[in-house]
Amino acid sequence: MFGIDLGTTNTLIYKKGEGVIINEPSVLAFNKKTGEVVAIGNEARYMQGKTPSHIQVTRPIKNGVINDFEVAEIMLSHFFSTIKKGIWSFIFKPNILAGMPSNLTEVEKGSIEDVLKDVGFGKVILIENLLAGAIGAGSPIQESTGSLIVNIGGGTTEMGLVSMGGLVLKNTLNIAGDKIDHDIMDYIRDKYKLLISQRAAENLKIEIGSAIKLKEKINFTLSGRDAVKGIPKEIVVTDTDVREAISDSLNAIRDAVSDMLYQIPPELSGDLLYHNIIITGGGSLLKGFPEFLQEKIEIKVRLADDPLTSVSRGHGMILENYNEMKKML
Ligand SMILES: Nc1ncnc2c1ncn2[C@@H]1O[C@H](COP(=O)(O)OP(=O)(O)OP(=O)(O)O)[C@@H](O)[C@H]1O
Numbered sequence: 001m002f003g004i005d006l007g008t009t010n011t012l013i014y015k016k017g018e019g020v021i022i023n024e025p026s027v028l029a030f031n032k033k034t035g036e037v038v039a040i041g042n043e044a045r046y047m048q049g050k051t052p053s054h055i056q057v058t059r060p061i062k063n064g065v066i067n068d069f070e071v072a073e074i075m076l077s078h079f080f081s082t083i084k085k086g087i088w089s090f091i092f093k094p095n096i097l098a099g100m101p102s103n104l105t106e107v108e109k110g111s112i113e114d115v116l117k118d119v120g121f122g123k124v125i126l127i128e129n130l131l132a133g134a135i136g137a138g139s140p141i142q143e144s145t146g147s148l149i150v151n152i153g154g155g156t157t158e159m160g161l162v163s164m165g166g167l168v169l170k171n172t173l174n175i176a177g178d179k180i181d182h183d184i185m186d187y188i189r190d191k192y193k194l195l196i197s198q199r200a201a202e203n204l205k206i207e208i209g210s211a212i213k214l215k216e217k218i219n220f221t222l223s224g225r226d227a228v229k230g231i232p233k234e235i236v237v238t239d240t241d242v243r244e245a246i247s248d249s250l251n252a253i254r255d256a257v258s259d260m261l262y263q264i265p266p267e268l269s270g271d272l273l274y275h276n277i278i279i280t281g282g283g284s285l286l287k288g289f290p291e292f293l294q295e296k297i298e299i300k301v302r303l304a305d306d307p308l309t310s311v312s313r314g315h316g317m318i319l320e321n322y323n324e325m326k327k328m329l
């Protein structure tokens with residue numbers, strides 16, 4: 001049995017008994033003239049922003065939802081091609097646990113099931129990313145005490161209150177890593193008249209981005225295309241620039257968490273004082289983010305270990321203890 005975290009930015013596949021066997025960007029590059037697939041995953045991501053005009057780099061998942069079914073199927077067939085051997089046949093199809101955002105429509109859920117069945121799976125069992133992420137982060141989800149989990153991914157920020165193996169409250173925002181990258185692109189264009197790719201903006205975010213003021217000022221040399229003259233140009237930006245660029249998005253995330261705290265049923269709200277708020281997902285790795293969140297909500301915020309793999313490791317914990325855990329699916 002397998003588990004898949006089909007994310008906007010990254011796809012992780014867990015195989016029971018083995019662990020995380022695929023961890024690659026959800027990206028595909030194809031030749032527009034011939035229709036041929038040129039690269040998938042890491043290799044395709046590396047090409048982003050560098051390809052000639054006939055090579056298109058595309059991401060089939062948008063805000064956690066399958067946006068391009070055909071591309072998603074090609075990408076997944078490729079990821080599973082190295083695994084598809086041995087007992088896998090037309091007669092025996094393994095089952096798969098598939099992660100999904102909490103706000104999907106029935107049609108969107110159906111398309112995750114369909115794509116995985118097309119790739120060769122038998123039963124597709126859907127599980128909300130928040131639950132899997134909470135399990136992966138070691139939260140006591142089966143207990144009757146409430147714990148709050150916030151997952152900041154590439155396309156969505158999800159937050160939820162978990163109690164007795166289910167989600168008591170949940171909320172999904174389309175403000176996450178991609179939006180933050182675009183905030184940076186817009187800011188650099190407006191302030192420095194420089195056009196940069198999303199990949200460059202993401203790199204800038206990871207290198208010098210922060211949610212709170214840093215102890216030391218960091219400068220970063222950035223190259224791109226002059227928005228007016230169209231020629232290559234180099235500028236120096238600071239951590240303050242990036243903080244300014246992304247502050248609206250970060251405030252929106254923090255406000256949503258704070259709003260959720262007000263909605264918590266009184267029977268559960270006291271528990272949060274004894275537990276932490278757990279943050280997972282790649283976006284939670286932004287420097288100073290836990291402190292930024294904690295500043296307003298006054299409940300201890302804990303960054304999950306290895307937040308980029310929490311959901312997939314949660315799938316793993318379910319798969320490895322399936323008989324005990326299946327009741328919550
Ligand atoms: N060190 C870092 N600082 C800030 N952001 C980071 C860092 N490392 C990764 N990210 C961001 O994390 C995001 C990817 O996180 P993750 O893999 O959890 O998303 P996903 O599961 O693919 O997306 P979603 O759950 O929204 O569908 C990207 O936007 C990436 O830029």
Ligand SMILES: [Mg+2]
Binds near residue numbers: 007008129153281311
């Ligand atoms: Mg995710």
